Amino acid sequence: xxxxxxxxxxxxxxxxxxxxxxxxxxxxxxxxxxxxxxxxxxxxxxxxxxxxxxxxxxxxxxxxxxxxxxxxxxxxxxxxxxxxxxxxxxxxxxxxxxxxxxxxxxxxxxxxxxxxxxxxxxxxxxxxxxxxxxxxxxxxxxxxxxxxxxxxxxxxxxxxxxxxxxxxxxxxxxxxxxxxxxxxxxxxxxxxxxxxxxxxxxxxxxxxxxxxxxxxxxxxxxxxxxxxxxxxxxxxxxxxxxxxxxxxxxxxxxxxxxxxxxxxxxxxxxxxxxxxxxxxxxxxxxxxxxxxxxxxxxxxxxxxx
Numbered sequence: 117x118x119x120x121x122x123x124x125x126x127x128x129x130x131x132x133x134x135x136x137x138x139x140x141x142x143x144x145x146x147x148x149x150x151x152x153x154x155x156x157x158x159x160x161x162x163x164x165x166x167x168x169x170x171x172x173x174x175x176x177x178x179x180x181x182x183x184x185x186x187x188x189x190x191x192x193x194x195x196x197x198x199x200x201x202x203x204x205x206x207x208x209x210x211x212x213x214x215x216x217x218x219x220x221x222x223x224x225x226x227x228x229x230x231x232x233x234x235x236x237x238x239x240x241x242x243x244x245x246x247x248x249x250x251x252x253x254x255x256x257x258x259x260x261x262x263x264x265x266x267x268x269x270x271x272x273x274x275x276x277x278x279x280x281x282x283x284x285x286x287x288x289x290x291x292x293x294x295x296x297x298x299x300x301x302x303x304x305x306x307x308x309x310x311x312x313x314x315x316x317x318x319x320x321x322x323x324x325x326x327x328x329x330x331x332x333x334x335x336x337x338x339x340x341x342x343x344x345x346x347x348x349x350x351x352x353x354x355x356x357x358x359x360x361x362x363x364x365x366x367x368x369x370x371x372x373x374x375x376x377x378x379x380x381x382x383x384x385x386x387x388x389x390x391x392x393x394x395x396x397x398x399x400x401x402x403x404x405x406x407x408x409x410x411x412x413x414x415x416x417x418x419x420x421x
Contacts, residue, residue: 123162129153144183151175151192159199159384161353166382169200187218191227198231199384202412207231222252226261234387235413238269256285264295268391272299290318294325302393306332320346320354327361328394339365351377356385363395371395372403379410387411 130153136146151172158168173196179189194210197203211231214224229244245262252258263278279296282289293316300309306329313325323346330339343361346354359374378386389395390408398404408415 123157123160126153126156126162130157142182144179144186144189147175147179147182148186148188148192151179152188152195155192155196155199159195165200165353169196169382172196185217187214187221187224190214190217191221191224194227194231198227198234200382202382202387204231204235204412220251222248222255222258225251226255226258229261229265233265233268233391236390238265238391241265242269254285256282256289259285260289260292260295264291267295267299268388268393270393272303275299288317290316291321292316294318294321297325297329298394301328301332320350320357323350324354324357324361328364331361331365352381354383355381356383356389359389360392360394363398366397368398368401371398372401372407375407379407387413 129149133146133150133153136143137150140146154163154168154172154175157163158165158172172192176189176193176196179186180193183189190210191214194207194214197207197210201207208231211224211228215221215228218224225244225248229241229248232238232240232244242262242265245258245265249255249258249262259278259282263275263282266272266275266278276296276299279292283292293312293314297309297313297316300306300312310326310329310333313322313329316322316325323342326342327339327346330336330342343358343365346361347358351358355374355378359371359378362368362374363371375386375389389398389411390413405415
């Protein structure tokens with residue numbers, strides 16, 4: 117799931133970047149900005165992902181060719197390698213190059229945390245996130261991402277504090293209320309979870325959250341309705357959330373079917389299958405290790421029989 121992205125801001129950023137590259141095709145920072153906007157729009161499926169990521173990669177490579185010392189070119193390339201290519205070694209190399217060119221960059225630290233989160237290194241993610249926030253404490257998205265990884269790590273009180281900070285900075289962030297609602301679910305407070313989720317601004321976040329909360333409340337009809345609407349409207353850009361909801365509802369076969377689809381679609385959230393607490397009931401299934409392998413993720417040893 118891409119947390120906290122504002123689609124209007126992203127579209128404006130792309131428009132401005134297109135104007136800048138049109139005015140000066142040799143201006144590397146404009147190509148890096150174009151790449152960043154395209155990869156963000158593609159990551160949350162506001163444009164067709166395969167085409168969007170292809171264009172984002174071309175723009176990043178153009179920026180690097182024009183100015184090999186521009187950190188943002190390598191930074192955006194690294195984000196594409198994480199979100200679409202699942203090229204973990206390549207992403208690490210790109211982000212290390214960005215860090216070498218721009219040491220102490222909060223954006224680079226946040227992106228390194230994003231990589232660590234995807235490959236299951238939650239402690240490293242938390243440490244890098246703390247460093248990024250110390251350098252730039254007013255970025256709402258950074259606090260939201262920090263709250264999300266703390267949730268994945270089971271550190272619920274700290275996660276809530278980070279989410280509150282994100283809300284104080286930007287109350288309209290998508291992904292904010294669903295994350296807090298999921299914490300309430302795992303703490304055994306489904307009614308509080310539902311109340312929280314009803315405030316969510318992200319469409320697929322709200323639908324998946326409703327399906328989760330109503331299931332926890334024992335309201336099968338409402339849970340089914342939310343899940344059916346999620347499938348009808350977001351089967352092509354939220355397969356991972358559908359898999360997550362199915363797993364939480366105990367529908368193992370459906371969960372694996374939707375995970376297969378998420379992987380085929382290169383859903384950016386799919387690698388977090390290994391750390392998502394709502395999917396832990398799938399980890400004992402032999403198919404779990406096959407899915408990790410298909411995403412080129414390091415796999416733990418299978419359980420002994």
